[in-house]
Amino acid sequence: MLTLEGYVATGGVVGALGRRAEELYGRLDPRAQATCRQVFLRLVSVDPAAQDTRRRVRRRELRQLDLDADALDEILNRYGERRLLSFDREPLTRTPTVEVAHEAILSQWDRLRSWIEERREDLVLHRRLVEAVEEWQDAQRNPEFLPLAGRLIQYEDWARSTDLALSSDEAVFLEQGRRGEDERNARTARRRRAVLGGFAFAAVVAALLAGLALVGREQARRNAHVASSRELAASAVSVLDRDPELSVLLALRAAEAAKPTFEAVSALHEALQQDHALWTLERRLRKPANGFWSPDWGSLSPNGRLLLVGAVNGFEVWNVDRHRRLWNVHLARGEVPLARFSSNGSSVVGTTVWDLASSQAPPAGVRPGVHVWDALTGREIRYRPLGRCPAYGLSQSGSFVDLSRPVAVYGPERTRRGPRRCDSQTLELFLVDVMTGKRKPVATQSGGFPPDVLGLTGIATSADAKYMAISGPTRTEVVDTDTRRTIFSREVSGPAWVALSSNGSRVVTAGGSEEPLSLWDVRSGRLLRQFDATQVIWFGFSQDDKTLVTFGAEGVVRLWDVATGHEVMSLPGHKGTWAGLSANGTRLASFADDDSVRVWTLAKRGEVGQFWLEPGFYPGDSLDVEGGRAAVMVSPRPSYAEAVVFNPSTGAVQAKIPSITGQVIRLSPDGRRLAAQQQVSPATPRRPALDGPVLIHDLDTGKVTEMKGFCVYSEAVSVPSPQCQEPPRTPFKAWVGSMEFSPDGSLLAAGSEHGGGLSVWNAYTGKLLFNSGKLPGEFWNVAFSPDGRRLVASTPQELFAYDTASWKPLVRRPFVGLLPVRFTPDGRYVIGGTEANRIIIVDARTWKTTASLAGQQGAIKNLRISPDGTKIAAADFSGLVRIWDLRS
Known part of the structure; x- marks a missing residue:
């Protein structure tokens, strides 16, 4: 029962007019659709100062247009039968007329409204031309009523540029106007020659x-x-x-x-x-005058959606996708932080120290030590002091901090004799349990190497904190944190970073401007491989130890395959000193010394291929890719199409099949056969095209197999087809609009217009196995289940499912406006797109709708499901493709 709310939601009676007009339009072939557009644009009167209105037109005027007569008759008949066009005669001359039956159609038929908006300026000028032609004809075609130079040129320029069809009267009007203008110009020229010579x-x-x-x-x-x-x-x-x-x-x-x-x-x-640049955060920070430190550090959350970035006397956390700052921590002047995200992304772990360059003690409220903040809100949830001497750095295996394991920090050693103070000439490296604050000394470094916010050139630990890698001014070492014994040591030619694998078995070193980046076995000290990278400022392992990320002095971030030593990606354009990877390796953040931060996506972007095949029109649903081959339907000229088979990797054309009709072609699952409806004879100026059966072409052997049951016929009403029967009797008419092979390639199913219904053949012999007969709604969309045991088909009004063993119907239920249908890879659900801009999910066991997804901007033309069944790609008439995640 239709409720008042439902009635209002559907637009009521006037809304039905637009849907009825669009339904009729959708049943027209492309040639008739073009004619339909010309007819309706001529039946509209556009007034720039008032509302658009319908226009009464003499039928003779429509006959004079350069349009297909059969298509014109079909449009007038169809729209007249549905009371969308009205016919009358002029009171005085009794001349037959045509007009739009209801003003509401102009506003309720979206397609007509878009036509009008696209050609509004053309229609305004055309209206003036029509009025001028009518005045000229009422004056018995008096030459005085022909357009003069300025208006004539305006009309001629418009006629050359517009795609609106002109009637023969309008063409004669412009032709005689041009002739008269030429004659006037000629007379003027003769007079001028006589006078001026x-x-x-x-x-x-x-x-x-x-x-x-x-x-x-x-x-x-x-x-x-x-x-x-x-x-x-x-x-x-x-x-x-x-x-x-x-x-x-x-x-x-x-x-x-x-x-x-x-x-x-x-x-x-x-x-x-x-x-690969996803987003660049531009900042201009006011740094301390003494230049003691620069906030060019940060961290990317494990999922790559949050960005932690250093700031003067503090740091900030940003939402990467929304480009919005979530929170920030502001510290006292002289208080220096360094922080990272925790391994689960729920918190931020950092150390703060009081500036050693300051001779003053930390003021009240300054709390040097280890802090833990909530990653989303910035609320401090844990604090552990680390003693009077500042503790710098914050390091662990990989890019994140696991709070259940110790972190590596270091700081000036506290003197044991005399007044207790911090010895800046000796650095102590130790492990800290963030949960308890317990310290475990590991090693000391001496020699007066001054610490800064990054401290030593680098420290890193293994995942279990058993090993610590330390890079000093001239030497890189790996220390056993339990025994405090050095198990790996190598001299370097200058300060450099250090990276230790999660199990502590491999270490990466570099030093100076010429020493290459090297991967070593910690136990044996053996050089495993070298990377073609020098002048490296920073480097680090990915979370899985499979990728090494480097930042070079040339300002390029590079990603290296640890197993082979080969470069796998470079990200130029951002000269920085620090980088951080997300845990899944899909995003990377680089931090530059100009305070900017850039987030990169490491996934491939843009087109993966582009091929020049054949010039012409490419129907939207005719492309198919199977078994290492691709095929597409190309229409280089009206009323003619061919199938082009090509290699989807190289674009090399492998075969061309001429004289194709219908709206779709399909490759078998192994890519060795191509199914297409054949055009028996092409259209000529005197004879319409004749459409024939579906043929399967073996692309390897050239063998052609005819699918039985179709008759040869013409869609033109004026051409009789007495041999064609009413299906399921054969032969019958069918114009294929959807076609699919079964997963094993043994069956071919086709949905058609012109009353052909749903047909299924043995794809090897061509024997017709099943035909549904003529049912309401002509345009079918078909899909086999992954096991080939079920076949679903849709019409604009219903959804059908059949058992492919017995061809008995499993279900028949109403579905208004259902267009493409697809099974999920596991066969549990049927995904369908509708004219109402929605994607529906139907349970293939109960055949009930379990979900409806809204968000498309037009009727859904086609859709595909990812092999893992988690994503849907849907293309609609807005021209956009949207990706839906079924898990969310």
Whole structure:
């Protein structure tokens, strides 16, 4: 029962008019749809100062348009039968007329409204032209009523640029107007020649030269724009390796400078593929005048969604996806922090110290030591003091801090004799239990190496804190924290960072500007491999120890495969001193000494391939990729199409199958066969096209197998097809709109228009196994279950399911506006897209709807499900593809 709320939600009666008009439009073939657009745009009167209204048009005017007569009759008949067009006669002349039956159609039919908005300016000028033509005809085609120079040129320019069809009367009106204008110009020229003689000749020559100059100037302007576009494209390519973001901007400017050239488009595609920058946080911090430290450090949360970044006398936490600061910690002047995210991402762990350069004791309220803050709110949840002497640094295995394990810190050693004070010439390295505050001394370093906020050039521990790697001014060591015995030692030529694997078995060292980055076995001291990287400022292992991240003096972040030593990715364009990876390795943050922070995505971006196949129109649902092959339907000209088979990796064309009809082609699961409906004879000016059966082409052997049951027919009403029967009797009419092979390739199912219903064949013999007969709603969408035991099919009104062993119906239930359908990989659910911009999820056991997802911006044209069944990709008529996560 329809409630008042439901009635209002659907738009009521007037809303039904728009849906009815769109339904009829959807049943038209592309040729008739183009004719339908021309007819309805001529039945609208556009007034810039008032509301759009319907316009009564003589049927003779429509006949005079350069439109297909059969398509015009079909449109008038269909829309007339559904009371969307009304027909009448003029009172005086009894001339037949046509008009839109209801004003509401102009506002309720979205497609018509979009046509009007797209061509509003054209329609306003066309209205003026129609009025001028009517005045001219009422005056018995008096030449005085023909347009003069200015208005004529306006009409002619419009007629050349518009895609609105002109009637023969309008074309004659413009032709005679041009002829009259030419004659007037000729008479003027003759008079001028008679009066001026040679001056007239000179004027004509000057006019010709001026015209050529104008043409040349316009051509020169276009050439300059093209040259500028190509120069910008070349610049985009030249900076691609150094600054992908700048390359993207240059490529976009190249595309805007002129009609996009091949060079501009190629540069833009390359730049988008190389640009991994997700977000850049620009900051200008006021640093201490003494330059004692710089807040160029930070941490990325394990899931990569939160960013911890150092600030003057404090730090900040930002939401990466929303580009919004969540909270910050402000410390006293002279209080220096260093922090990281915990391993589960729920908290921030950091140390704060009082500036050693200050001779004053820490003021009240300053609490040097280890702090733990809540990662989302900034609330301090734990604090452990570390004694009077400051404790610098905060290190553990990997990029994060596991609160259940000790962390490595260091600081000036406390003197044991005389007044107790901090000895800045000797540094003590120790482990701290964050939960209890207990300290465990590990080693000491002497020699007056001054600490700063980063302290020693680097310290790191194994995951169990049994081993600590220490990099000093001239030597890198690995110490057993239990015995305090050095188990690995190597001299380095200058201060450098250090990285220790999580199990403590491998250490990475570097030093100075020339010493290469090296991976060592800790126990044996054996060199395992060297990386082609020098002048490294910072480096560290990923959380799984499989990737090494380096930051070089040239300002490029590089990722290396630890197993092979090969570089796997470079991220240029941000000169920094610190970097941090997310736990899953999908994002990376780099911290620069200019206070900026850049977050990178390490996933591939942009197009993965682009191929130039054939010029023409590519139907949206005709692309198919199976078994290492791809096939697409291409229509290079009206009423003709062909199937192009190509290698999806290289774009190399492997086969072309001519004379294809229908709306879809499909490859078998192994990619060896192609199914397509064949056009028996193409359309000619005197004869419409004849559509025939579905053929399966063996792409390896060339063998063709005909699917039985289709008759040869023409969709034109004027061409009779007496041999065609009403299905399931054969042969019957069918224009294929959806087609699928079964998972094992043994069956082929096709849904069709023109009353053909749902058909299933043996894909090897061509024998017709099942036909549903003609049912309400013509356009079918079909899908097999992953095990091939069920087949689902949809019409605009219903959803059907069949048992493929017996072809007995399993279910038939109403579903309004259901378009594409797909099974999930496990066969438990059927996913469908609707005309109402929704994705529905149906339980394949109970056939009840379990979820409805809203958010698409148009009727859903196609959808696909990821192999793991967790994501849906849906394309709608807005032109966008949206990815849905079924888990959330």
